[in-house]
Amino acid sequence: MTTTFDKRLTAEAMVASLADGMTIGIGGWGPRRKPMALVRAILRSGLKDLTVVAYGGPEVGMLLAAGKIKTLIYGFVSMDVIPADPFFRHARQTGAFEARELDEGLLQWGLRAAAMRVPFLPTRTGLGSDVLTANPDFRTVTSPYDDGEVLLAMPAIKLDVALLHATKADRLGNTLTMGPDPFFDDLFARAATRTFVSADEVVERLDLDAATAKDNFYERCFVTGVVETTCGAHPTTNPPRHGWDFKAMKAYAAAAGEEGGWNAYRRDVIGTDEADYIDRMGGVATINALPLPIF
């Protein structure tokens, strides 16, 4: 009797539903739990002129190298073990994109404003700094109470699309994201008109218990589609399954130092097919054996 619904789709179908010029938020944090398979699908596509919003890891350098990004809204771009992404640095130093640097806390505050459907949220953060230079459209707001304090009115960062990676998902769009830190995946999902989640495993139905239910970070009403892509976070960390692939990140960074390095990397490493990519990276078993980093 019950009718039902199914949110599964391929990364290619997801990309086909996007349009040039969209604002795309990417979850995770630096080299941690990035929806890299979805990003690779974008790299393999003709999509362009994107505004990207991220706590940037290698996905940002790749999208910049591929000329996909018109505007970047970010707190930082870093792979931690390789602090400065050379593709990012080069693009920044050549003025290849509009750079809207934010404080890390402001970025989540702007996403929260969008999530809560208010045009702005007030804060002291950013005042006195070049956040205001980097974002000339930012305005201040005066408290209507007796304190009369002048605050930064952090504008809502509304996303057309959010891309996230989860450990597990079901066809209804429920997700389970393991690992010690949710980062701000929930806010990315809530701030977006549509959200696509890649997951190492997509099952028929997630049956969670009280302890794990909290690790469904965003309700499925915010999830438009789920893409099964085992090791889809590679080369970033994806606890508890695997750590980051330092060798792979190093090879990517090294490409920046070579003439035509990105084109070769795009052709030979990213390639044309995700399954082939995973094979080239050693396969699922090898990736899942990458140790988790210790800090």
Added chain:
Amino acid sequence: MTTTFDKRLTAEAMVASLADGMTIGIGGWGPRRKPMALVRAILRSGLKDLTVVAYGGPEVGMLLAAGKIKTLIYGFVSMDVIPADPFFRHARQTGAFEARELDEGLLQWGLRAAAMRVPFLPTRTGLGSDVLTANPDFRTVTSPYDDGEVLLAMPAIKLDVALLHATKADRLGNTLTMGPDPFFDDLFARAATRTFVSADEVVERLDLDAATAKDNFYERCFVTGVVETTCGAHPTTNPPRHGWDFKAMKAYAAAAGEEGGWNAYRRDVIGTDEADYIDRMGGVATINALPLPIF
């Protein structure tokens, strides 16, 4: 070599550190995880003219009946199984206190403003309603962006003191609060100058793992003192230890219907000593056997 510190104190010492006229936030939600032992210590004291901020359960009716509350900031007052607290109703109907009714979501928004140290947070919630009648000092704020939207500027609800109940605490002020919902205990703690936590058990040191560490809802820098008080949440629910005590709540509510009912309840039930109170309620084993409610 290491010096150390110890935040343990008695409920009486906690009350002695409070002053008439203070603004006191009380954690939990309705008849759920209320720091009742701390409230009973206030009931046994001479403290008065309080502003109380709460998602109100039986503690509010009791403090009103005892004449402790000058101003009440609240989303509701209810014991769920006994929807309307008769002491609260009587006090409200006789204008015995200044009633500042809020929407439930506004209350947490005001606490969040205080926690984030901003004078206000904007929202649509409250506009068009008698929240503005109930809180004549509330003002609106106009978005400085092109939308020009007029929003309610929910003012920060700053607390002098927050009172919370936890499952377990250590002498350093680390806490573990079990049960399915944190409610807004974290925001109460962050919004307060000082926070006192009653806990069923206070240990030397809490050693948590990755799964339980998240259930330390507020960092110990927000905890001024911890009070060991087994079954201190009685008669409210305190999962997983015990459910609410319907019989006790019914007896409390029934007292409102009798001539001099509160005085008798205050004298015979609340009494002068917490250990005697727990004994009168059947003792620790009986209370811990109260089944958790099912909804």
Added chain:
Amino acid sequence: MTQEFTLAELVIVACADAFRGNGEILASGVGTLPRIGAGLAKLTHSPELLMTDSEAFLIEDPIPLGPRTGTPALSGCMSYARVFDIVWSGRRHAMIGPLQIDRFGQTNLSGVGPYAQPKIAMLGMRGLPGNSANHINSMFVPNHSKRIFVEGEVDIVGGVGYNPARWLPGMNQTAVDLRRIVTDLCIMDFEGPDHAIRVRSLHPGVTFDQVQDATGFPLIRPEGLGETPGPDDAALAVIASLDPKGMRASVFKDNPPARRS
């Protein structure tokens, strides 16, 4: 042939119908009949609805009323902090039973009488201002009367509605979205001119005049006003599965059949 059904079961179907076509939103039916109605919607025409275990979790299989056996399979978390995230995002439809309702759809849970010192104080505003300003809302009224459907404005406006005097320039009231009022006499909606309240269908054996007489403000009577549809056998089976202890029988006095005699 369809079984006989009760007024409660008719109302459950009407409640369920309010959640039809809402999209993927949190369906919060508060009280016995709205809760069964939300479950009926999810198990029949609207599987995409989100629903809670009535405490702090999301579930995909609506939980029958009454004592449970075992722990339900959970699909997510709906702590109160998340409730407000969902409410403010607009992805919810709440159906509750207010103390008073006025012609503008404004609702009151706070009390009867003036705010400063009400004659009858209730619980407080609860989530009404936020719900009504942010997402879809419907109402359930078990005893259609002028005491609830008041003549003027409700005494204390918790839930906001379509009263232009309450909205100042610059305020965004576009998210106010009142849908259905399900009562023991009829279903009403806000599809009259300027969101005026309209009788959508009459329960079997009830007349428009009966409804109007029990309402403190004029109602719109649409062309071809028809009868509220009842449950089919399949729906009755789902209702029985959601309420195995028959708690729906105690909502209306003497558990009358759907058709008034």
Added chain:
Amino acid sequence: MTQEFTLAELVIVACADAFRGNGEILASGVGTLPRIGAGLAKLTHSPELLMTDSEAFLIEDPIPLGPRTGTPALSGCMSYARVFDIVWSGRRHAMIGPLQIDRFGQTNLSGVGPYAQPKIAMLGMRGLPGNSANHINSMFVPNHSKRIFVEGEVDIVGGVGYNPARWLPGMNQTAVDLRRIVTDLCIMDFEGPDHAIRVRSLHPGVTFDQVQDATGFPLIRPEGLGETPGPDDAALAVIASLDPKGMRASVFKDNPPARRS
């Protein structure tokens, strides 16, 4: 008699001292020496400090650098969402190593050169604007030079400071609280007139003129300027326990002793 100690160990003690008397705040020492310094503070004079496992949890026993054996006992959670709660609450002291520092205490992690197209781009602003506007901050500079202590303003102001031109009427800058700058030559603070940068103590064998020559703006020299105190044996033992692999030896070239020859 006290053991010989290295410049790195002297700097660790100086970093630790920055966290003394801060009260119960989150001590975030970023980088090898500030991290050991924060641990030293907690294990000696300031047990009340909060500290993380450098990932997402709070711990009470500072975690030694390098590979771990076993799982540390956790006392709480410090996910990034909680980090910003703590930062904005003001209950934190961060000590980081900026790219540039100016006379106002303003700091830069974004890059060298104009914002629109820097000559050298770094990571971005990270948390500098928020940290500096909300809680205590200190800095660690491993190579005291005019390249870092710039003549004018830093090229891109991430961390805010005491430059009156950057603060407009009505803005609340009372939470700006810059404490110490620990370098390979000296300790500085902001206790000069109008928060001017002052040399607080010189590392053994370093002269004021050496420091001034390596700094792009004039420094305050207080009366009776003394020598930076080094670790006692107890402190050296704690340092060794926090850095069992000796990672502190690779911060300064050739791991020099504390006293310049």
